[in-house]
Amino acid sequence: MPVLITVAVALLALVCGAGTSWLPLLVVGPALAAATSGPWGVVRIGALAMALGAALGFRGGEPGGQQAILLATVAAVTLAGALAGALRRRRERVLADVRSVAEAAQHAVLKPVPETIGPFQAAVRYSAAAAEARIGGDFYALVPTPFGVRLIVGDVRGKGLPAVGVAAVVLAVFREAAYDEPDLLDVVHRIERSLARDLGPDDFVTAVLAGYPEADRMELINCGHAAPLLVRDADVLPVEPVRPAPPLGLRALAGEPPTVQDVLLADGDQLLFHTDGVTEARDHAREFYPLAERLARHVTKEPSGTLAALHEDLLRHVGGQLHDDAAMLLLRKPDRARDATNGPGPATGARPRAAGPTPAP
Structure with a gap:
């Protein structure tokens, strides 16, 4: 789903031909990946979003300053999402351990x-x-x-x-x-x-x-x-x-x-x-x-x-x-x-x- 959203945003910007006005939506891909993937998965989605944003910005002839702001935004969201994905994975492992203890307690009591x-x-x-x-x-x-x-x-x-x-x-x-x-x-x-x-x-x-x-x-x-x-x-x-x-x-x-x-x-x-x-x-x-x-x-x-x-x-x-x-x-x-x-x-x-x-x- 994060890959599909990232590609869909890029296609929308390409078809509409409205410069970089649609490209800020590329941050949705890495943000969503933080809820579904590990840190490396978020980084890969972020890299894809940055590559598509750079290519489309270069194709549209946008000023370098706007492109830099866009890429920096995607990079910041990607790093934050990677950290959130790492913390979520750690909590999931703790929850799995707690559930295994609960299962053992259930079989011991009931x-x-x-x-x-x-x-x-x-x-x-x-x-x-x-x-x-x-x-x-x-x-x-x-x-x-x-x-x-x-x-x-x-x-x-x-x-x-x-x-x-x-x-x-x-x-x-x-x-x-x-x-x-x-x-x-x-x-x-x-x-x-x-x-x-x-x-x-x-x-x-x-x-x-x-x-x-x-x-x-x-x-x-x-x-x-x-x-x-x-x-x-x-x-x-x-x-x-x-x-x-x-x-x-x-x-x-x-x-x-x-x-x-x-x-x-x-x-x-x-x-x-x-x-x-x-x-x-x-x-x-x-x-x-x-x-x-x-x-x-x-x-x-x-x-x-x-x-x-x-x-x-x-x-x-x-x-x-x-x-x-x-x-x-x-x-x-x-x-x-x-x-x-x-x-x-x-x-x-x-x-x-x-x-x-x-x-x-």
Whole structure:
């Protein structure tokens, strides 16, 4: 583009035959090159502009003083552009190093979720609200343990680096306690004790923990978090807690201990865990994202495909840019006989239900 602009200006001056009146525009080429090229690229564009300016000025018989001023202007802009290009390249290298560190931090804090874990198919989708960020205040973890598959999905109050630090603490404690504690409630207690040392007086963490200790039974502990959505046959049901517990870090104020809720999982059932960045996303009319309705529309037998469709639909709803961190983790218990018969196509007939009995024994 800088070369094309420089040549176009020279051709314009040549065709119009207006002396050097168009030639000052030759500085546009080196100025633009400073934003797209390195210092040597800027120098080459500047040399081309100076050569064309000298040739056209000589051809038009312009006074030497005017030609000297023109060439000096192009040379000054070229030198300034070369310096700017060198500084930009240096900042780009620093930014690349920072991004590589951010990628490493993301993989250390938010580890990838396998496609299959224990008896489940699994998928996760995460979007940080901060521009260029890879991680925010929302978090998740899904791990196999001696006590079955266990997971946590949560949201730290606030945004930015402080929220990331708290999320890292919660995940580190969860991954250790999930392997050590036979009782899922003890995992929650371990996290509470750790947060008591790290949280500020106004901070808290909402989270839902789940464990699969035996066939067909999922344990849930909901600490002030958004209710998971259960996809069963033709229904999408919110799994509301029977006894709501306060968020992590606020138990001392509420005095209400968390309780374990059992959810029966049949073959083919799916369970979507999410954060409020999904359900509280608004469109231009300030309407919330209808997650249950859209899940019923996009659910398939492949969790990764379901979350990909939901994520694209969510971005369309908000106009392309989320304003809060958003995480979704989907588990599906395969139905071997039905999947073999019908193939991996969409699960049809699902519909959201705003109310109904909690799917517990």
